[in-house]
Amino acid sequence: MDNFTKQIKNAQGLRNLEQTKLAYSHEILANLSDDPSLVDVLTEDLGISDTELFEKLSGTTQGNITFYDQSLSSVRVFSKSKNNHSNKTK
Amino acid sequence: MTDDKLEQLRSSFYESILLLQDEKDIMDALPAPEFQSFFPLMEGLISKLVAECKEFQSLGNDPDILEEVELLKKKIDICKHRVESVKKQVSEDGLESQATCSKRHLIFAKTSFGSTFLQKDLKEIPNEYYDKVLDTLDTLEFGDFGSNTEKVRQLTNNKKLFGLYEIKEFKVRLVYRVLDGDMVYVMQTRMKKDDNSSLDQKDLIYRSRNTNDEFQALKEKIQDSHERELLIMEHEVIRNEILSELKAGKRDGKGDKK
Numbered sequence: 615m616d617n618f619t620k621q622i623k624n625a626q627g628l629r630n631l632e633q634t635k636l637a638y639s640h641e642i643l644a645n646l647s648d649d650p651s652l653v654d655v656l657t658e659d660l661g662i663s664d665t666e667l668f669e670k671l672s673g674t675t676q677g678n679i680t681f682y683d684q685s686l687s688s689v690r691v692f693s694k695s696k697n698n699h700s701n702k703t704k
Numbered sequence: 705m706t707d708d709k710l711e712q713l714r715s716s717f718y719e720s721i722l723l724l725q726d727e728k729d730i731m732d733a734l735p736a737p738e739f740q741s742f743f744p745l746m747e748g749l750i751s752k753l754v755a756e757c758k759e760f761q762s763l764g765n766d767p768d769i770l771e772e773v774e775l776l777k778k779k780i781d782i783c784k785h786r787v788e789s790v791k792k793q794v795s796e797d798g799l800e801s802q803a804t805c806s807k808r809h810l811i812f813a814k815t816s817f818g819s820t821f822l823q824k825d826l827k828e829i830p831n832e833y834y835d836k837v838l839d840t841l842d843t844l845e846f847g848d849f850g851s852n853t854e855k856v857r858q859l860t861n862n863k864k865l866f867g868l869y870e871i872k873e874f875k876v877r878l879v880y881r882v883l884d885g886d887m888v889y890v891m892q893t894r895m896k897k898d899d900n901s902s903l904d905q906k907d908l909i910y911r912s913r914n915t916n917d918e919f920q921a922l923k924e925k926i927q928d929s930h931e932r933e934l935l936i937m938e939h940e941v942i943r944n945e946i947l948s949e950l951k952a953g954k955r956d957g958k959g960d961k962k
Contacts, residue, residue, distance in 0.1 A: 615768055620725040627723030631733055634716040641709060660739065661909040679717055684739035686710060 638682035
C-alpha cells in the first residue's frame with residue numbers, strides 16, 4: 615500500500631471514530647432527554663461530575679470510547695430498571 | 705433503545721480501528737481501562753480483527769494482502785497485550801495478593817496544603833470513634849486479609865476498574881488503593897452514615913479523582929528503589945504523628961465534634 619493510501623485510510627479511521635463517538639453521544643442524550651433524572655444516576659455510576667459528562671457528550675472535550683460505551687450501557691440499564699419498577703407499581 | 709443499537713455502535717468503532725494505519729493513532733483510539741466496558745469492547749474488537757485477518761489470509765499471497773495481514777496481526781497483538789496487562793494489574797491489586805503481605809507500608813494521600821486527607825477527615829469523626837480508626841489502620845498495616853475478608857472488601861459498586869478497598873470497624877470506614885505489593889495508599893476515613901449512602905459515595909468518588917494524580921505519580925516514583933525507601937521513611941513519620949493524634953484524641957474524649 616503506498617503512503618498516500620495509508621494516510622487516507624488513517625484519516626478515514628479517525629473521522630469514523632469521531633462519528634462513532636458522536637452517534638453514541640446522540641443516543642445517550644436522547645435517553646437523558648426522556649428522563650433527565652438519569653443524569654444524577656449516571657454521573658454517580660461513572661464517578662464523574664455533570665460538567666465532565668456534558669463536556670464529553672457535547673463534544674467540548676473528547677473521551678475515550680469506553681466512556682461513551684459505558685455511559686450508553688448504564689443509561690439503558692437504569693432506564694429499563696426504572697420502567698420495570700414503574701410497571702410493577704401500576 | 706435496543707441491544708442492536710449498542711452492537712451497531714460497537715461495530716462502527718471496530719471499523720474505525722480496522723481503518724487506522726498509524727500506530728500512535730491506534731494506541732490512542734483503543735479502549736482505556738476506565739470502566740467495565742473495557743473488557744467487552746476489547747473482546748469484540750479482538751474477535752473482529754481475528755476474523756478480518758483470517759479472511760485476508762484466505763485471499764492469497766499478494767504483497768498488499770500480506771501487508772494488510774501483518775498490520776492486522778500487529779493490531780491483535782497490541783490489543784491482547786493491553787488486555788493482559790490490565791488483567792495482571794487487577795489480579796495484582798486483588799485481595800488474594802494483598803493477603804500474602806504480613807506488613808503493609810501506609811502511604812497517606814496528601815492535601816494541597818501538605819497535610820494528609822486522613823488528618824482532615826479525622827476532624828469529622830467524634831473522638832469516641834478514634835479507637836475504631838486506630839483499629840482500621842492496624843488492620844490495614846498488619847491484618848491477615850486471607851482470613852479477614854468480612855472486614856476488608858473491594859468496592860465493587862464503583863465502576864472504575866482499578867478498585868478502591870474498604871476496611872470497616874463498626875461505623876468507621878478506611879478507604880485505600882494498592883500502590884504496590886506491600887504499599888497501600890490511604891485515601892479516606894469516615895463514619896458510615898445510615899441515611900446518606902449516596903452522599904458517601906459521591907464524596908469518595910470526588911476524593912478518588914482528586915487524589916488520582918498523586919497516586920499515579922507515586923506509582924511511577926516507587927519504581928526507583930531509593931525513592932521507594934525515602935517515601936516509606938517519610939510516611940512512617942506521618943503514620944506515627946497520626947497514631948499519636950488518634951491516641952491523644954482518645955484520651956481527651958471531648959465527645960462529639962458535630
